[in-house]
């Protein structure tokens with residue numbers, strides 16, 4: 522009603538591809554319609570896509586469980602999905618968080634003896650349990666599994682350090698997870714993230730926890746033909762000019778025009794997650810035309826070569842080259858960073 526204009530940045534999110542990616546990963550996890558095996562990691566605002574956008578699409582596709590990291594992220598989701606579908610990976614860090622999880626019906630993942638105590642003192646009930654099998658980051662150590670005796674564990678989780686590599690640590694962790702499954706009473710068990718799903722049947726367990734691959738990332742060669750691109754960042758051209766040979770573009774004058782050129786200034790910069798690593802090396806597209814980045818990326822703007830697209834003008838939209846595996850290779854950033862960097866100024 523307030524008539525706020527639409528803005529010059531938008532993230533095109535292919536909801537059909539997102540749902541298809543979840544269904545493909547669920548099938549690889551051994552899931553069948555009505556009995557899903559793949560959950561979904563929607564932490565970090567759905568890997569930058571917007572948790573409120575992706576969560577309902579995933580649930581509609583058949584997913585039954587969504588993982589966030591913080592309680593605050595879970596709170597933000599409750600307007601969009603049922604509380605019973607949400608679980609908090611960081612667990613109840615203090616009595617206030619345990620009480621909140623109880624009150625709203627969001628599932629905690631217990632990671633330590635202290636978290637177990639917070640949960641039990643808040644009333645207890647069904648929870649998940651994360652066991653650390655060798656990553657040494659988050660989760661109950663194998664020597665402390667006795668803590669689990671007082672808990673009502675649904676999913677017994679562990680997390681792989683090297684799922685995207687052919688590392689002997691994968692099998693070490695899987696065997697320790699099997700040991701933990703024998704030691705702790707639980708209903709279901711989970712070990713695989715996206716790359717873990719590609720490790721095959723021994724890593725399926727009863728549930729998998731893909732994140733990256735849902736959103737178009739390809740962390741393992743085995744997923745290359747399976748995962749579809751989901752995110753397409755798009756930006757509007759703010760201004761167009763023709764510059765003479767020898768003129769420079771942008772901060773520090775790092776680009777010098779070799780000839781007369783038509784260039785466009787796009788409303789996208791490093792504050793939006795289009796980092797300075799793309800200076801002089803990234804590209805945007807308009808249809809078939811490739812429009813290379815000229816000079817430095819600024820905070821709110823990037824200049825591109827419009828030589829290949831004579832018809833493009835002020836107000837037109839271009840799309841950032843953002844195929845995740847290729848963009849990661851090109852930029853030196855990880856596919857995870859490329860997604861989670863995407864800033865608040867994009868309309869989602």
Ligand SMILES: *Cc1c(COP(=O)(O)O)cnc(C)c1O
Nearest residue numbers: 562680714715716730731732733
């Ligand atoms: C983030 C996360 C995932 C998802 O990992 P991807 O590599 O993005 O598939 C799975 N499990 C845990 C515990 C996580 O923290």
